[in-house]
Amino acid sequence: MSLTNAQLAELCALTSEDLTGNKEKALRRASRKAYQWPEEAAALVAGDRSLTELDGVGPYVAAQLQGWLENPPEEIPEPPPIRSGFVTFARARELVASEPSRRRDIKGDLQMHTRYSDGQASIRDMAHAGIELGYDYIAITDHSKGLKIAGGMDEDTLANQGAEIDELNDELDDFRVLKALEMNISPDGSGDMEFEALERLDLVLGSFHSKLRLKEDQTDRYLAGLRNPHVHVLGHPRCRIFNFRLGLTADWARVFDEAAALDKAVEIDGFPYRQDLNVELLELAREAGVRISIGTDAHNEAEMQFIEVGVAAAIAAGIPTERILNYQPVDDLLSWTDSLKP
Numbered sequence: 226m227s228l229t230n231a232q233l234a235e236l237c238a239l240t241s242e243d244l245t246g247n248k249e250k251a252l253r254r255a256s257r258k259a260y261q262w263p264e265e266a267a268a269l270v271a272g273d274r275s276l277t278e279l280d281g282v283g284p285y286v287a288a289q290l291q292g293w294l295e296n297p298p299e300e301i302p303e304p305p306p307i308r309s310g311f312v313t314f315a316r317a318r319e320l321v322a323s324e325p326s327r328r329r330d331i332k333g334d335l336q337m338h339t340r341y342s343d344g345q346a347s348i349r350d351m352a353h354a355g356i357e358l359g360y361d362y363i364a365i366t367d368h369s370k371g372l373k374i375a376g377g378m379d380e381d382t383l384a385n386q387g388a389e390i391d392e393l394n395d396e397l398d399d400f401r402v403l404k405a406l407e408m409n410i411s412p413d414g415s416g417d418m419e420f421e422a423l424e425r426l427d428l429v430l431g432s433f434h435s436k437l438r439l440k441e442d443q444t445d446r447y448l449a450g451l452r453n454p455h456v457h458v459l460g461h462p463r464c465r466i467f468n469f470r471l472g473l474t475a476d477w478a479r480v481f482d483e484a485a486a487l488d489k490a491v492e493i494d495g496f497p498y499r500q501d502l503n504v505e506l507l508e509l510a511r512e513a514g515v516r517i518s519i520g521t522d523a524h525n526e527a528e529m530q531f532i533e534v535g536v537a538a539a540i541a542a543g544i545p546t547e548r549i550l551n552y553q554p555v556d557d558l559l560s561w562t563d564s565l566k567p
């Protein structure tokens with residue numbers, strides 16, 4: 226049995242803990258990047274290809290990986306909670322390939338960023354990537370003004386972006402770019418943008434980006450976020466990050482029941498180091514019957530591939546496609562957000 230990318234990731238993380246400086250950094254980075262590799266590292270070696278083809282792998286990391294693949298350690302411990310419950314992109318692709326309609330029927334990606342905030346590509350680039358992926362629509366969800374660190378947009382910038390999207394939509398046939406926003410919400414549930422600016426949008430994600438390391442139960446924060454009349458989707462709810470932050474805790478059954486009662490959605494952020502919601506919580510979400518939104522949180526065109534990580538989580542949790550926004554035609558999606566307008 227050859228080692229999987231998940232096992233290699235754990236070995237990188239564990240080994241990094243005994244190192245300092247550049248070696249520590251390189252292995253720590255590789256442990257995170259291993260979740261983004263599209264193929265198993267073992268398959269590359271078997272095919273006589275260089276491991277440096279993989280993102281985050283230079284000669285030093287490649288030599289480490291090669292060593293482990295040739296002489297696997299006797300035992301690889303179970304990852305600690307901060308690295309648990311993640312699926313590698315390579316494994317997610319296999320899972321999704323076993324149910325091809327789940328990928329084929331996806332009509333859009335509902336979270337991504339552009340140069341309007343902290344992304345690296347233009348709206349046009351992202352739209353063309355969406356067309357390549359066979360979608361009917363994408364939602365551009367740049368950050369709002371409260372999140373200065375990510376270049377959050379104020380109302381004027383959001384209006385300019387909307388005008389650019391309108392022009393692009395006039396040009397594109399059978400493809401729609403949705404005017405959307407990842408609005409920063411405070412722990413008390415309030416947003417950071419004027420009502421008039423939000424009214425013009427097709428879709429609003431509400432996400433927490435502060436006080437993310439609190440240990441106490443955060444149920445009230447989630448209920449408040451969901452009750453914010455402008456929020457349609459609760460973005461990356463747990464706010465966990467692989468090997469960096471555990472994420473918040475709550476009475477999730479209560480949170481999902483409230484979301485279902487309000488007819489709002491909770492997100493699967495498919496970015497490999499987030500995977501938020503994760504499978505365990507998605508099973509609770511399925512029981513509550515709440516709507517699910519899948520977004521890649523892509524910051525460039527290539528990262529839009531991570532839709533399969535989100536799809537794999539939905540498959541693993543047994544979420545029926547009827548409850549997932551991304552399988553809906555754009556008109557149904559828009560009539561849903563319309564029905565929620567305050």
Ligand SMILES: [Zn+2]
Nearest residue numbers: 407432460461
């Ligand atoms: Zn976010």
